[in-house]
Amino acid sequence: MRVFPKPAALLLLAVLIANLIARGIVPAMSSVESDFPSYFTAARIVADGKDTARLYDIPWFQEQMRHYGIGRPSAGKFSPFPPPTALLLLPLARLAPLDALRVVTVVSMLCLGASIFLLARILAWGALDASLLVLLSGWATLSDLRLGQPYMLVSACCILGYYAYLKDRPWLAGATLGLFAPLKYFPVVLLAYLGLFRRWQVLIGGALVIALVSGLSIAVLGWGIHAQFMSSVLGNHLIGKLTMQDPFTASFQSFDSLFRRLFVFDSTANPQPWYPAPSLQRSAVLATKTAILAVVVVTLVRLARARGPAATAPSIGLLGITTLLLAPATASYHMTLLWLPVGLLTDFFLRARALVCGYLLLGGYALIGFFPYRFTVPFEGRGGLTVLAYPRLFLLLGIFITCVFGLWRAAATVERSDMPPARELASRDHVAP
DSSP states (O other): OOOSOHHHHHHHHHHHHHHHIIIIIHHHHHOOOSSHHHHHHHHHHHHTTOOGGGTTOHHHHHHHHHHHTOSOGGGOOOTTSOGGGGGTTGGGTTSOHHHHHHHHHHHHHHHHHHHHHHHHHHHTOOHHHHHHHHHTTTHHHHHHHHTTOSHHHHHHHHHHHHHHHHTTOHHHHHHHHHHSTTTSSHHHHHHHHHHHTTOHHHHHHHHHHHHHHHHHHHHHHOHHHHHHIIIIIHHHHHTTOOTTSOTTOGGGOSHHHHHHHHHOOBTTTBSOOSSOOHHHHHHHHHHHHHHHHHHHHHHHHHHHHHHGGGGHHHHHHHHHHHHHHHOSOOOGGGGGGGHHHHHHHHHHHHHTTOHHHHHHHHHHHHHHHHOOGGGTGGGTTSGGGGGGGOHHHHHHHHHHHHHHHHHHHHHHHHHHSSSOOOGGGSGGGGOOO
16 A cells, blocks of 8 residues: 655655664764663662662662763652663663663664564555654654663554554463553553453453563562552652653643643742633643543444444554543653554555545644754743643644544444445454465
C-alpha cells in the first residue's frame, strides 16, 4: 500500500535521515546531556551495593552523582521513576558515562530500525512509508537519543508485542508488552484492552512478566524503596507534581499543567493566572478527562459492535493516543510511543477510504514532531494567552477528535449496510507473511 508519493517521499526521507544524524545521533555520541545521568547514577548505586532505599533522597542522590562525576548533580534526581528503573542500565554500569550513552544510542537506533521493519509487516506498507512514519516523529526521536531516554525501546517492544499477537503468539505478545510496564506504564493500556476482550494468554503472559520484573526489583533493591514509591512518589506523579520541577511549566503539555496555569495563583511561579480559583483547576481536569474517557468508551463499544475483530487495530490506536492525551505530564520523547497508534489508525482510515481523516492524522502527528515550540514559550503564564503555550497538547487533542470522528463514521458505514465487517480492514488479515 502506498501512503506517500514516491518521488517526494524519497526526498523527504533523505532530509529526515540527515536531520536524525546531525541533531540526534552525533550529539548523543559526543556528550552527555540531562536525564541520562539520573538513569546511569541509579544503576551505579545498585552495582556498587549502596543503600538503594535512599534513591528518592534527592540530596543524597545528587551527592552520589558528584562522587561518580556524572552529569550536573544539581539537576539530578531519581524521582518519579519507579524503582525497577534503577536496573535498566545495570549491565552498562561499569562503563564511562559517555560510553554507556553511546551503547544506549546504538540500542535505540536498532529499535528504530526494528520498529520500521515490524510496522511495514503489520501494516503491509513499503519500507519507505514505514520509515517516514517513524521519522516524522521528529523532536521525539531526537530528544530520546540526545537525552538517553528508553522510550524508543519501549515503543519497539509495544510494536513487537502487537506483531506477536497478530501472528498468534499470545504468550510472546504478553511477555513483550509486560517487559517494560513496571518502568513505563504505556504498555499496560494495550494489555488491558486485549484482556478486556478475553485474550487471556496475552494478559496472563504480560502479568507474569510484570510480576517477574517487579519481584526481581524487590529482591535486588529491597521492599523499602518500593513502599516509598507507592506512598509518596506515585500519587504526586499521577497529578503532574514532580519534585524539582515547576508544576506550572508548559513543558509538561498536559491538561493538569494547563488548568493549573489558568486557575492557580502563585506569587512566584504563576503570578498572572487567567482566573485565580484553585477549585476550578481540579474540576476542569476531572471534567475534561472524564469527558474524554466517556467518548473513548462509547467509541470503542460502537466500533466493536460494528466491525468485530476488525476493530482491534483502530481501538488500540485510539487508546494509545488517549493515554498520552490524558497523561499528567508528557515530554517530547514520549511521542515515540505514537509510532504504533498512528500507524494503525492511519492504515485503517486509508483502507476505509477515509482519506481526509487519514492524512489529517498524519499531518497533526508530523506537526507535533516538527512544531517550532520556541515561538509559543513567551505566551506561558500570560493569563488567558497561556493556552497558546500548549501547541502539542492541542495538536494531540485535534488528532484525538479526528480519530473519534473517523471511527464513528466507519462504524456508521457498516451499520447502514447489510454486509458483515470488511475483513480487509483488520490488521490481522493483511500482516505480511
